[in-house]
Amino acid sequence: MTMKKTIIFALLITVLLLTACKPVTPQTYTDFLQREVTLTQPAQRIVSLAPSNTELLFAVGAGEQVVGREDFSDYPAEALDVPSVGGSMGDYNLEAIVALQPDLVLLTELHSPELVHSLEGLGLTVFYLGNPVVLEDLYTNIETVGKLTGHENEAAALVADLTSRVSKVDELVAGTTNRPVIFYELDATDPAKPWTAGPGTFVDQLVSRAGGVNLGSSLDGAWVQISQEELILRDPDMIFLGDAAYGTTPEQVAARAGWENLQAVTKGQISSFDDDLVSRPGPRLVDGLIEFARLLHPEIADQLP
Amino acid sequence: MKENTARPYLVTLAILLAAMLLSVAVGSVVIPLKDIFAVFWQGITGSLGEQIPPEAAIIFKLRLPRTILLALTGAALASSGAAYQGLFRNPLADPYVIGVASGAGLGAVIAMSIRWPYEWASTFIIPVIAFAAGLVTVLLVVVLARVNRTSSSTSLVLAGVAISSFTTAVSSFVMLKSTGELRRSMVWLLGGSTLSGWQPVLGMLPYAVLGIGALLTMGYTLNVMQFGDEQAAQMGLRVGRRRLIVIVAASLTTAAAVSFSGVIGFVGLITPHIVRLLAGGNYRRILPLSTLAGAAFLLLADILARVVIAPQEVPVGIITALTGAPFFIWVLRRSRPEEV
Numbered sequence: 001m002t003m004k005k006t007i008i009f010a011l012l013i014t015v016l017l018l019t020a021c022k023p024v025t026p027q028t029y030t031d032f033l034q035r036e037v038t039l040t041q042p043a044q045r046i047v048s049l050a051p052s053n054t055e056l057l058f059a060v061g062a063g064e065q066v067v068g069r070e071d072f073s074d075y076p077a078e079a080l081d082v083p084s085v086g087g088s089m090g091d092y093n094l095e096a097i098v099a100l101q102p103d104l105v106l107l108t109e110l111h112s113p114e115l116v117h118s119l120e121g122l123g124l125t126v127f128y129l130g131n132p133v134v135l136e137d138l139y140t141n142i143e144t145v146g147k148l149t150g151h152e153n154e155a156a157a158l159v160a161d162l163t164s165r166v167s168k169v170d171e172l173v174a175g176t177t178n179r180p181v182i183f184y185e186l187d188a189t190d191p192a193k194p195w196t197a198g199p200g201t202f203v204d205q206l207v208s209r210a211g212g213v214n215l216g217s218s219l220d221g222a223w224v225q226i227s228q229e230e231l232i233l234r235d236p237d238m239i240f241l242g243d244a245a246y247g248t249t250p251e252q253v254a255a256r257a258g259w260e261n262l263q264a265v266t267k268g269q270i271s272s273f274d275d276d277l278v279s280r281p282g283p284r285l286v287d288g289l290i291e292f293a294r295l296l297h298p299e300i301a302d303q304l305p
Numbered sequence: 306m307k308e309n310t311a312r313p314y315l316v317t318l319a320i321l322l323a324a325m326l327l328s329v330a331v332g333s334v335v336i337p338l339k340d341i342f343a344v345f346w347q348g349i350t351g352s353l354g355e356q357i358p359p360e361a362a363i364i365f366k367l368r369l370p371r372t373i374l375l376a377l378t379g380a381a382l383a384s385s386g387a388a389y390q391g392l393f394r395n396p397l398a399d400p401y402v403i404g405v406a407s408g409a410g411l412g413a414v415i416a417m418s419i420r421w422p423y424e425w426a427s428t429f430i431i432p433v434i435a436f437a438a439g440l441v442t443v444l445l446v447v448v449l450a451r452v453n454r455t456s457s458s459t460s461l462v463l464a465g466v467a468i469s470s471f472t473t474a475v476s477s478f479v480m481l482k483s484t485g486e487l488r489r490s491m492v493w494l495l496g497g498s499t500l501s502g503w504q505p506v507l508g509m510l511p512y513a514v515l516g517i518g519a520l521l522t523m524g525y526t527l528n529v530m531q532f533g534d535e536q537a538a539q540m541g542l543r544v545g546r547r548r549l550i551v552i553v554a555a556s557l558t559t560a561a562a563v564s565f566s567g568v569i570g571f572v573g574l575i576t577p578h579i580v581r582l583l584a585g586g587n588y589r590r591i592l593p594l595s596t597l598a599g600a601a602f603l604l605l606a607d608i609l610a611r612v613v614i615a616p617q618e619v620p621v622g623i624i625t626a627l628t629g630a631p632f633f634i635w636v637l638r639r640s641r642p643e644e645v
Contacts (some may be wrong), residue, residue, distance in 0.1 A: 099359055118501040
């Protein structure tokens with residue numbers, strides 16, 4: 001009996017010690033630049049320097065821990081309540097970042113290594129998150145952000161949800177046969193040579209995963225200008241206006257000289273598209289995939305997740 | 306020139322010191338003046354301790370180095386601008402006239418379009434490449450401007466303009482083709498450092514001291530050169546050699562300034578003009594006064610850049626051009642036809 005008690009007592013003590021120790025054990029993570037980043041506890045005061053990072057943080061339930069963002073972080077709406085440290089004009093305001101006393105500054109591949117050095121020089125902890133190359137990399141990023149912020153469970157749940165939605169799309173798309181060619185317009189300030197998304201971009205990957213063909217995939221480079229003549233020759237089935245947020249409308253497209261005879265114009269297959277879904281490598285990429293599938297294959301639209 | 310010769314120096318120095326103080330005191334984060342003095346006192350007496358408060362980090366690691374870097378940059382640009390204006394006897398000459406900025410710009414844009422391994426990218430790679438590219442461009446201009454074994458002022462300016470247009474076009478092309486972020490290149494080309502803290506100050510200091518120092522000794526040379534190359538040669542000046550010394554010194558200082566602070570326009574163009582208007586046409590006075598005034602002008606422009614849409618900041622090159630261009634037009638309009 002005493003033996004048993006002793007064992008139980010010892011076990012209890014061990015469990016207590018373990019649970020008590022856990023939060024103070026410093027955790028070391030390796031970031032995209034192969035830097036070792038040590039956090040004594042999950043980050044509680046985070047400055048996010050990219051819209052995708054802000055979306056990741058809020059998506060794993062760490063929104064409350066975000067104390068600073070950059071100018072372009074406008075999603076989710078609550079992010080707008082977080083003070084901005086600049087970025088839309090010139091550089092970030094380092095003074096403002098220091099004054100927020102963050103315990104973690106979350107960067108992405110957009111940022112220069114010099115910025116890492118500058119922030120480290122100010123005594124800040126910096127984690128450099130790589131951009132996902134394929135959709136599956138996104139899940140790794142979500143898990144990483146979950147660990148950094150102490151929201152592993154929410155992150156795992158989010159990944160499970162996204163994975164199941166993506167496989168649902170895969171399944172539905174497998175049942176379709178036609179593969180419409182689409183032109184994704186990023187900017188046509190000069191309609192003679194509009195900008196589009198080239199091979200390897202998420203626009204390109206998600207369009208083909210959603211059962212379409214990106215016209216830009218045969219071009220060379222990620223973000224490229226295509227000649228209007230080439231566009232007319234290739235005559236896409238659909239046009240997606242990634243520049244809808246800047247005020248481009250299907251009517252304007254139809255009114256462009258030389259565009260009036262395009263199939264997409266005559267058949268009315270021009271749609272506005274929320275470019276943020278596919279230009280920010282965050283959790284909304286899956287929404288982008290679903291939106292592409294809905295536009296490309298209206299026949300499966302009501303079954304999409 | 307019978308007036309008190311020390312006065313313009315004292316006035317400019319006072320303005321510069323005031324600008325430096327203001328530059329440390331003003332920022333997006335409001336730190337009361339007495340806290341600034343307290344932080345300085347703690348810094349000097351070494352009682353800051355291990356965990357320095359954010360106010361001290363802002364002052365010692367951001368504002369103070371930025372103030373010094375900008376003062377050095379303004380001094381470098383204005384002194385080389387004055388030297389080039391004297392050398393080419395052309396009021397339109399600025400520190401970038403023979404291609405330093407466009408060359409350094411091309412170097413920086415190329416360096417920024419490459420994804421360097423993290424260890425390499427340790428801070429200096431962009432300034433070093435920009436610096437080298439700037440100097441190579443000047444060298445090219447000097448070589449190309451050689452006609453009959455000497456390069457005249459006119460052929461230097463013409464070669465400089467041609468090479469500048471060419472390198473600027475290449476920069477634009479590289480920026481369009483690069484998959485990386487354009488914002489960084491844009492910021493740099495409008496006058497903005499990719500670095501913060503003391504490293505750029507230490508990197509620039511030797512070139513600034515050497516280059517500005519050499520330029521300051523060129524007052525007599527430039528005075529004589531105002532009579533024209535032939536006259537100057539008759540007065541015993543070895544024109545070709547002296548011209549080369551001025552070009553080397555001015556290019557070194559400008560390249561260092563551009564590499565660490567980006568392309569900042571108009572400081573080098575208008576500061577010498579203001580000085581000339583206020584203190585006369587003697588280059589022995591124009592050079593040192595431009596050095597001081599350039600530092601003060603850039604600091605004041607930067608303070609404006611920090612407060613005009615605070616808490617955001619505008620690239621300082623926009624402010625210098627916005628304030629400098631109207632002033633420059635005014636100078637042009639009031640100058641006598643034979644000077645232009």
